[in-house]
Amino acid sequence: MSAADASVRRPPSQPQARAVRLGPRSVAALGLVSATGAAGFGWPLFAGTGSQVSAHAQDAPWLFAGLLVLLVAVVAATISESGLGPKAVAMLGVLAATGAALRPIGAGTAGIEPMFFLMVLSGRVLGPGFGYVLGSVTMFASALLTGGVGPWMPFQMLAMGWFTMGAGLLPGPDRLRGRWELLMLAGYGFLAAFAYGTVMNLAGWPFMDALASNIAFDPHATVPANLARFLAYCLTTSLGWDLGRAVVTVVLTVTIGPTLLKALRRATRRAAFESPVTFGPG
Secondary structure, X not given: OOHHHHHHHOOOOOOOOOOOOOOHXXXXXXXXXXXXXXHHHHHHHHOOXXXXXXXXXXXXXXXXXHHHHHHHHHHHHHHHHXXXXXXHHHHHHHHHHHHHHHOOHHHHHHHOOOHHHHHHHHHHHHHHHHHHHHHHXXXXXXXXXXXXXXXXXXXXXXXXXXXXXXXXXXXXXXXXXXXXXXXXXXXXXXXXXXXHHHHHHHHHHHHOOOOOOOOOOOOOOOHXXXXXXXXXXXXXXXXXXXXHHHHHHHHXXXXXXXXXHHHHHHHHHHHOOOOOOOOOOO
């Protein structure tokens, strides 16, 4: 077979395979759980000073633990609608197990959390649908592995699902390669690492010790005043962790990223998620 024939059979611009595609039901379910999660994260900034929501603030972590049921429903809808095959399930299991094993490294000390760069690269190669499922499942598995099961776990699953799905929504998945792609992924990982930390701060900030009056949530304060308190809370409690997470993500993306991207794309091509099963003549 000549080189010309090979180029016809395997065009260079062939789209990447997608292990999970977001169909209408999956998008609707994801929109519902994301809206519910956003309300769970941001209620302190939207509840009025006389709202009864603030009066039940201490119940909120357990009430929003019901979000876990919605998360499981979204993952189930995405998998069933996309017809997730055994190859995709195997890759999901391997990547989720790897991410769960990477998370305890450093135990989060100074933001040393190498799992984030794996989520960025996996979401980039396998698309937003797979990215959302992978992020949620990985955080669930890591919580079981480290004993970090609690009312905060659904928030972590949702935030990591958003984080990984966002990498799959970045432009140029079938065309952009090389240095510019790495720079884009590193930039996304840097910003998203801060976004993840900020969003997770919202989940715990309203329930901190009220003695820290200058940065604690005040149910009687206005939204601008509470927003200022929240920004002060982020700067004084988590900025160093978020910066460490962002820097580690960038360094690993730039150094290990090219090799891992090639490996993921090679595995995706060999798995041929979207290729129909055919039987040749006996």
